[in-house]
Amino acid sequence: MNYLAIKHLHMTAAGLSILLFIIRAYWSVTGSAMLQRRAVKIVPHVVDTVLLACAVALSIMLGAAGMQPWVLTKIVLLIAYIGVGTIAIKRGKTVRSRGIAAIIAIAIFAYIVGVAINHHPASWFA
Template sequence: MSYLALKHLHVSCVIFSGLGFCLRGWWMLTGSPWLQHRLARVLPHIVDTLLLGSALAMAWLSGQYPFVNGWLTAKLCGLVAYVLLGSMALKRGKTLASRRRFFLLAVLAYAYIVSVALARNPWPWL
């Protein structure tokens, strides 16, 4: 698969992952039973696996790696924060108020990851 095809797959998965997370967050906030639907529990794992796989393949093909390139290190750290915050928002938060806060923080982490990717700078707002 060419680098350009991998990049298109990666960007598409970024969009689907973010939209899916926001939809599942909305369902969590509104108490919707759709959050427990089998597709809502399985599809995010498929999308995120494709997302991570395409990221690893692009890193290998381009010779750019986390802990070598600062912006990729920032994306990786942002990804870890996003996963942990998202888990607290959708599954592990004890109260609705804490889940709301974790959801907002996870969305901010997602926005940070995207902004770092677009700017190729760990401090995209500077």
Template sequence: MSYFAVKHAHMMFAMISIVLFMLRAWLAVPSPARISNKLLKILPHVNDTLLLLCGIWLAVSLNQIPFGNSPWLTAKVVGLVLYIIVGTIAIKRGKTQGQRLVAALAAIAIFAYIYGAAVSKSPLSWLAL
């Protein structure tokens, strides 16, 4: 598979990921029980697995090593971990509607940071442009 095909697949899976997250957050902020559709529970995990696999393929093919020779990729990995933690608070772990809302907004901001780090190839994200 060509580099550009995998890169575009990675970008597509990233956009699908944030759209699915925002849909799930919109449903879950008022009440996590509102996410009862099995597809909404499974599809994000399938999509995010494909996103991660494409990202790993790209990193390996370009010899980019997080926590090694690629600070911007390190920033994306750290951002991804934070996005997952904060996203779980927004979708199911937040005790109150307010906590879930703040977590959802924070997760979207973290996603924007990750996207900016990818575009700018810098841990400064959008500030580097």
């Protein structure tokens, strides 16, 4: 696979990932039984695995350029997004805490997109 194909797959997986997160966070806040469905528990992990695999492949293809400050920023923010996302979907004890965590996770994701587009750790503020 060439760089552009992997990049497009990565971007598609990112779009699907945030879409699935928003849906699951909504269900978590509203107490929907949909969160217990087997596909809802499996599909997001498959999408996120594709997203991460593409990210690793792109970093390898970029070589030393793959460890630029903006790439490292995306990695750190990804870890924060995952942590806050788990609070939004399952670890938050109250509806309010899950809702706030969901909003914060979406904001982190938006910041990651800005970092990716602008190739700068300051994201949209560069």
